[in-house]
Amino acid sequence: MAAQTVSTTLSLSGAQRFTVALSALLLGVFLVYGAGLANSAVLHDTAHDTRHSYGFPCH
């Protein structure tokens, strides 16, 4: 019983792995887009120095 629990928590099926990958990708792109690229005056001003140091196209 215990061994079975361990094996299920330690194995990640292909579908699960794809779900995690897709969630991570969407969330990651959303965050990077918001900080680096979004066309909003407030976001731009807040992230100004970050955008310049990461070389995001700015202004």
Added chain:
Amino acid sequence: MLIRLLLAAIVAGLLSGVLMTGAQELKVTPLILHAEQYEGGEDTHHGNVTPLPGLSRLAQFVSPVTAAHAHGDAEAAGGILFGLNRFGGTLMANLVTGAGFGLILLAVSLLTGTGITLKNGVLWGAAGWLSFQFLPAIGLPPELPGFPAADLVERQTWWIATVVLSALGLYCLVLREAAWAKALGVLLLAAPHLYGAPQPTDIESNVPALLGAEFAVAALATTAFFWVVLGLLLGGAMDRFGRAAQ
């Protein structure tokens, strides 16, 4: 399990963002502030550097960074989120960016079926740096405020396309064995540069060229540091928590 993987990527990204903020203060941020003193020629939409009143002026005393620079037209509508000072805004943006890059790195690792470990973390970081910073910088070097630049939307479009093509190109070149895949990788890496980045028609600038040269190198070196740290931290976290995914 699933949440744990996402959390590992986010925590590694947040820590890298904190370290990045420290690294930026060494060279990159001082250069941005220096360049802003030259900003504001009549051909740019940037206003003069105007200190914000109240809290953020007070914040100057606790921060090595001056109060919000606020570009002329953005000042009316803009301002920094949550009333943070400039340093606070940069720190927050670095945290968000770090978490975002951490998640993207995790996603690529899972999609390609290639695990990130402490051992190969530097290589993962290098791939991220090449895709997001160095290769796009060949066409669009990191710019200082006040530098001449082509239309923003065109540059962002080229930048996004270059990042995606570079990442795909590196995947084909590094992780695929077949000769045709490696050749395709080189083609994908070269394609955005053969097409060419949008360039400004007028390259006049009030900002001294020396600052621009120093900044380009400093920005690339600082982001290289960020990516190496992120790769190592994420590798360490995956060694501990993410075995199953590898």
